Amino acid sequence: MLKCNVCGGTYEPVLADGSQYFHACAPLSVVELRDALEKKTVSLRPAQQAQLDAATADDQKTPVAADQLSRVDRVLASLVVERPNKRDENIAGAGAPGQPAPVKRETLGTTKV
Amino acid sequence: MADNNPAAWDSLRAGSVQRYLHGEETLRVTAFNAASGVRLRISGRRLDRAGGMSTFSDQLTPTTNRAATTFDKPMVEGWLLSVAVRIDAGSPADGQCYVLLELGLGSGNQFVPLDVLASDTISATRRVAWPGSALRGPLDGAGTVRTISGSTPAAAAEVSETVPTGARWELIAFRATFVTSAVVANRLPRLQLDDGLTTFWNSPVNINHAASITIGYQFAAGLGQSFSDSITNEFQALPANLRMLGTWRIRTLTGSISAGDQWSAIVYIVREWIEGA
Numbered sequence: 039m040l041k042c043n044v045c046g047g048t049y050e051p052v053l054a055d056g057s058q059y060f061h062a063c064a065p066l067s068v069v070e071l072r073d074a075l076e077k078k079t080v081s082l083r084p085a086q087q088a089q090l091d092a093a094t095a096d097d098q099k100t101p102v103a104a105d106q107l108s109r110v111d112r113v114l115a116s117l118v119v120e121r122p123n124k125r126d127e128n129i130a131g132a133g134a135p136g137q138p139a140p141v142k143r144e145t146l147g148t149t150k151v
Numbered sequence: 152m153a154d155n156n157p158a159a160w161d162s163l164r165a166g167s168v169q170r171y172l173h174g175e176e177t178l179r180v181t182a183f184n185a186a187s188g189v190r191l192r193i194s195g196r197r198l199d200r201a202g203g204m205s206t207f208s209d210q211l212t213p214t215t216n217r218a219a220t221t222f223d224k225p226m227v228e229g230w231l232l233s234v235a236v237r238i239d240a241g242s243p244a245d246g247q248c249y250v251l252l253e254l255g256l257g258s259g260n261q262f263v264p265l266d267v268l269a270s271d272t273i274s275a276t277r278r279v280a281w282p283g284s285a286l287r288g289p290l291d292g293a294g295t296v297r298t299i300s301g302s303t304p305a306a307a308a309e310v311s312e313t314v315p316t317g318a319r320w321e322l323i324a325f326r327a328t329f330v331t332s333a334v335v336a337n338r339l340p341r342l343q344l345d346d347g348l349t350t351f352w353n354s355p356v357n358i359n360h361a362a363s364i365t366i367g368y369q370f371a372a373g374l375g376q377s378f379s380d381s382i383t384n385e386f387q388a389l390p391a392n393l394r395m396l397g398t399w400r401i402r403t404l405t406g407s408i409s410a411g412d413q414w415s416a417i418v419y420i421v422r423e424w425i426e427g428a
């Protein structure tokens with residue numbers, strides 16, 4: 039079992055049928071995105087940031103009921119924001135003859151668990 | 152004709168579909184494979200100008216990452232009578248290993264393809280042979296059905312499974328368990344499909360998932376309407392016959408996800424073909 043050093047996901051690199059499994063990090067969840075924006079480890083595109091700013095202002099002006107999703111959360115849920123160090127173990131083509139196929143994005147690697 | 156034309160006589164003697172080779176040509180075998188433990192056996196028969204028959208037999212062990220693995224066999228002058236590729240070790244299912252037989256000049260990076268002799272998926276019970284096999288593409292077969300265990304995300308993170316490079320998937324069914332923390336909120340899980348950039352399918356579940364509850368979410372192609380056993384299982388539809396390319400993704404998106412919420416036990420069934428890389 040391996041643990042991805044970027045997203046914390048755990049997986050078996052070889053599946054029960056013996057085939058290879060290629061992990062790729064998920065985009066940030068709403069919880070992770072909110073946290074990353076607070077810590078400024080990710081930044082949104084200008085149009086996305088404008089959308090978020092407008093939702094924040096609307097939530098402050100007319101708050102939604104406690105059992106409803108806030109406008110901010112609705113905006114955050116609509117955004118697909120990848121992790122800055124996203125790993126993707128998939129190969130990027132066959133590579134040179136006789137050489138291992140290059141991996142798309144290894145970044146911070148994995149830890150055996 | 153054959154009596155006064157030695158070349159034509161030779162040709163008739165060797166058969167009607169043989170290839171005359173000058174001896175500069177290369178027989179290239181290219182394999183794209185996803186199954187473990189596969190070794191291919193390449194064998195064939197040749198006839199030289201003196202009428203001598205010879206055979207050859209070689210092995211190729213393809214990688215398991217669907218990238219092209221090649222084997223180059225130098226040819227000698229004479230007639231190439233037949234080539235066959237069979238499984239020497241391993242047991243790939245239809246759609247897991249695809250073989251291409253070519254004649255060309257040079258080898259390695261300098262290989263210049265001239266003729267395609269045969270191309271098809273190969274399994275323990277299906278050989279690829281020239282002459283005999285039709286030229287078929289890697290997606291022409293029935294494919295193979297696989298069960299895949301996905302990555303378990305960290306707490307409060309979403310599920311995301313990516314179609315591997317060189318594969319084509321038809322998503323048949325997907326299952327994951329979602330456990331909510333004690334934080335009071337109604338979570339709204341949904342399954343999304345995207346092409347790596349653009350989300351094109353968004354399937355929200357039909358219930359509010361409250362705090363401290365475990366529910367198994369099951370999505371299947373062919374379901375017309377969502378339903379629930381009201382206790383631990385929720386069933387939702389997937390698009391039918393959707394063929395997903397490499398880099399396309401299967402993801403969850405959970406409304407009101409909380410810091411202690413956990414997705415786990417991600418299992419899905421796909422029909423897989425090999426496209427190669």
Ligand SMILES: [Zn+2]
Binds near residue numbers: 046063
């Ligand atoms: Zn990861």
